[in-house]
Amino acid sequence: MNTAMVIARNTISEALRKKILNAFLMVGVVLIALTFIFQQFAPRQELTLVKGMGLGIISLAGLFITVILCINLVPTEVERRTIYTILAKPVRRYEFLLGKFFGALGTLGINIGLMGLAFVVAVAVKQIGAENAVSPLILFKGILMIAMQMLLLAALAMFFSTFVTPLVNFFLTMVLFVIGNLSSYTLDLAKNSQVAIVKYVLLGVHYVVPNFGNFQYTNPLLQPDVVVKNETLFLTQNCAYAVAYATALMVLAILVFDRREV
Amino acid sequence: MAAAIEITNLTKQYPVPMKREFVNAVDNLTLTVGEGEIFGFLGANGAGKTTTIKILLGLIYATSGDANVLGAPAGDIAVKHKISYLPESPYFYEHMTAREIVTFYAQLFGMHREEAKKKADELVDFVGLGGKSDVNKPVSEFSKGMRQRVGIAQSLINDPTLLFYDEPTSGLDAIARRDIRDLMLELKRQGKTMFLSSHQLEDVELVCHRASIIHKGKLQVLGTMDELLGGERVEVKLENAPADLSAKLIADGAIRTGDVLTASVLREEVGSVIDAARVGKASVVSVVPMKRRLEDIFVEIVGGRLDKVSGSLISTGDRPLINNETSTANPYKEIAK
Numbered sequence A: 001m002n003t004a005m006v007i008a009r010n011t012i013s014e015a016l017r018k019k020i021l022n023a024f025l026m027v028g029v030v031l032i033a034l035t036f037i038f039q040q041f042a043p044r045q046e047l048t049l050v051k052g053m054g055l056g057i058i059s060l061a062g063l064f065i066t067v068i069l070c071i072n073l074v075p076t077e078v079e080r081r082t083i084y085t086i087l088a089k090p091v092r093r094y095e096f097l098l099g100k101f102f103g104a105l106g107t108l109g110i111n112i113g114l115m116g117l118a119f120v121v122a123v124a125v126k127q128i129g130a131e132n133a134v135s136p137l138i139l140f141k142g143i144l145m146i147a148m149q150m151l152l153l154a155a156l157a158m159f160f161s162t163f164v165t166p167l168v169n170f171f172l173t174m175v176l177f178v179i180g181n182l183s184s185y186t187l188d189l190a191k192n193s194q195v196a197i198v199k200y201v202l203l204g205v206h207y208v209v210p211n212f213g214n215f216q217y218t219n220p221l222l223q224p225d226v227v228v229k230n231e232t233l234f235l236t237q238n239c240a241y242a243v244a245y246a247t248a249l250m251v252l253a254i255l256v257f258d259r260r261e262v
Numbered sequence B: 001m002a003a004a005i006e007i008t009n010l011t012k013q014y015p016v017p018m019k020r021e022f023v024n025a026v027d028n029l030t031l032t033v034g035e036g037e038i039f040g041f042l043g044a045n046g047a048g049k050t051t052t053i054k055i056l057l058g059l060i061y062a063t064s065g066d067a068n069v070l071g072a073p074a075g076d077i078a079v080k081h082k083i084s085y086l087p088e089s090p091y092f093y094e095h096m097t098a099r100e101i102v103t104f105y106a107q108l109f110g111m112h113r114e115e116a117k118k119k120a121d122e123l124v125d126f127v128g129l130g131g132k133s134d135v136n137k138p139v140s141e142f143s144k145g146m147r148q149r150v151g152i153a154q155s156l157i158n159d160p161t162l163l164f165y166d167e168p169t170s171g172l173d174a175i176a177r178r179d180i181r182d183l184m185l186e187l188k189r190q191g192k193t194m195f196l197s198s199h200q201l202e203d204v205e206l207v208c209h210r211a212s213i214i215h216k217g218k219l220q221v222l223g224t225m226d227e228l229l230g231g232e233r234v235e236v237k238l239e240n241a242p243a244d245l246s247a248k249l250i251a252d253g254a255i256r257t258g259d260v261l262t263a264s265v266l267r268e269e270v271g272s273v274i275d276a277a278r279v280g281k282a283s284v285v286s287v288v289p290m291k292r293r294l295e296d297i298f299v300e301i302v303g304g305r306l307d308k309v310s311g312s313l314i315s316t317g318d319r320p321l322i323n324n325e326t327s328t329a330n331p332y333k334e335i336a337k
Helices: A002-015 A019-037 A043-079 A082-087 A093-126 A136-161 A166-181 A183-192 A196-208 A218-222 A231-259 B049-057 B098-107 B113-126 B144-155 B174-189 B201-207 B225-229 B243-251 B267-279 B294-302 B331-336
Strands: B003-015 B022-034 B038-042 B064-069 B083-086 B162-166 B193-197 B210-215 B218-224 B233-239 B255-257 B260-266 B283-289
Touching: A002 A093, A002 B098, A019 A043, A019 A093, A043 A082, A043 A093, A043 A136, A043 A166, A043 A218, A082 A093, A082 B049, A082 B083, A093 A136, A093 A231, A136 A166, A136 A218, A136 A231, A166 A183, A183 A196, B003 B049, B003 B193, B022 B049, B022 B193, B022 B210, B022 B218, B038 B049, B038 B201, B049 B064, B049 B083, B049 B162, B049 B193, B083 B144, B098 B113, B098 B144, B113 B144, B144 B174, B174 B193, B174 B201, B193 B201, B201 B294, B210 B225, B210 B294, B218 B225, B218 B294, B225 B294, B233 B267, B243 B255, B243 B260, B243 B267, B243 B331, B260 B267, B267 B283, B267 B331
Parallel strands: B038 B193, B038 B210, B083 B162, B162 B193
Antiparallel strands: B003 B022, B003 B064, B210 B218, B233 B260, B233 B283, B255 B260
16 A cells, blocks of 8 residues: 555656646636635625635636546656556556556545635635624535535546546546436336336436535535535435445446456 | 676567557567676667667566566566666756755655765766856856766665666767767676667677667677677788688689788688698788678668678577578688698
8 A cells, every 4th residue: 555655646746747737726716716806795695695706717727637647647748658558567456456546546545635726715715794693614425415516426437547548538527427416306207107118227326426516515504594414414324325325436437447458 | 797787589569550450660579688787779760779678677568478677577676776777868857956856865764864965976976066156156057968877876866776868969969979888897897787778889888798789679799799790700911821712712802912911810710720721831921700780680670681791699589680691611621721
């Protein structure tokens, strides 16, 4: 595991130098700062708007950073042949893959963390002098859910990256992200479908594709009247779901990569 | 001498796109490399050299046959502690300095950061990149020769027993090439085993103990450098050679310049020619072994003209001939009588 950590550190240091990822990070931070331009609304509406936009921006920037980073990690190493010198050393293939994955998670953690920090500071500034101000720290729950969603997405992209090209991977991951966000709809459609085959296909999609919609936590943070019954359980379940699903995907990725010729 | 590498009937097939056919990148290859040996592995582009090296390193898998490295199956993780690899035109993480790169690779051997840094400093100095102007430069600003030196530095981290070098001098200028060659000679002096794939045949001649040539995945030639280059022919110059000897030598391609006859004869015929010259009261001006160049053999094989070469090293099917197709009759013995 020490070897995986060495590779992870190296992956983070390389990824943080990637201009395109930094561009997404900058755009995210700048957009959060720009939420201050909404001055024409009532203070409470304005705050809701800032929170909603902030979480949306972090989610969108996180999505692009995750996908662009993870679809390229393994293919780039193969294409530029750095993988040869690494795997010729006493490095097991699973250590290499896990190193890359942990490196990607570290990079995402830094990116989402920075955007989250900018967002929380922006909300805190916005709340100065406001009546019934709620601690902006509760927004971290929303940011945690975005981070968990991205963890799962990163594992999905890494899994595909062990056997498909980055372009195919981009479309596959994006399509599954969209389908996964509509998971509750696919279940409803399956329940209401009269055609057996359609019903089973939709059920299959619902159960196999990761449920990215689980991680939506914007409404409880924006609307005081929306209450989650057991928030701790909800957050813990979602974290456990993301970690379990990501682990399963990484196990599959390791199995595929172990026999892959590089 | 124990075997460092043992390859037995190794075959690697790749599917031909859009067809139900396979192409043999490596075809029933069998060879052994001894410990402490510098072994040249030659072949044209696409001959199967890099494929063979990748199989030996466990980067790809053989379709059939066996490949053992230091007594263990290719790709064994314990063996990787004792081997190293320098790929052709190595690429490194562009943002890192030579020292950072070597430190990174050293950590992959389980070295702690400080120990790895110390080792990196030593090796960066050893390959001549420890100067003030180079040490803080990112690799993106390095020339090809400097990158190759970084590659060599990373290949020496674990003080390997066995080194796989794939085209270490390709694309380098004369100075850089000489420097890398000197480094390889130093490794030879240290008694390392090296599996050297190269297009630079002069380097192979200079550095290797033995060499092989593969063509279209098949082994064509294998032998020591003496066997390969030490030619089976000797140049003999005779003055005032007797008529019967002159006639025979000229018929075999000798050239007469005034009273001096210059002939190229097979090594095993030299004694008989000199005896015949003495019997005929001729003077032996000089006897000089004629050396072949590896390039000649290489071009003959790759160009498919090897069967026109007289003497040794002719491949017959899967079996490489390792020297010495001696002629059965020596016509000069009769003249010497």
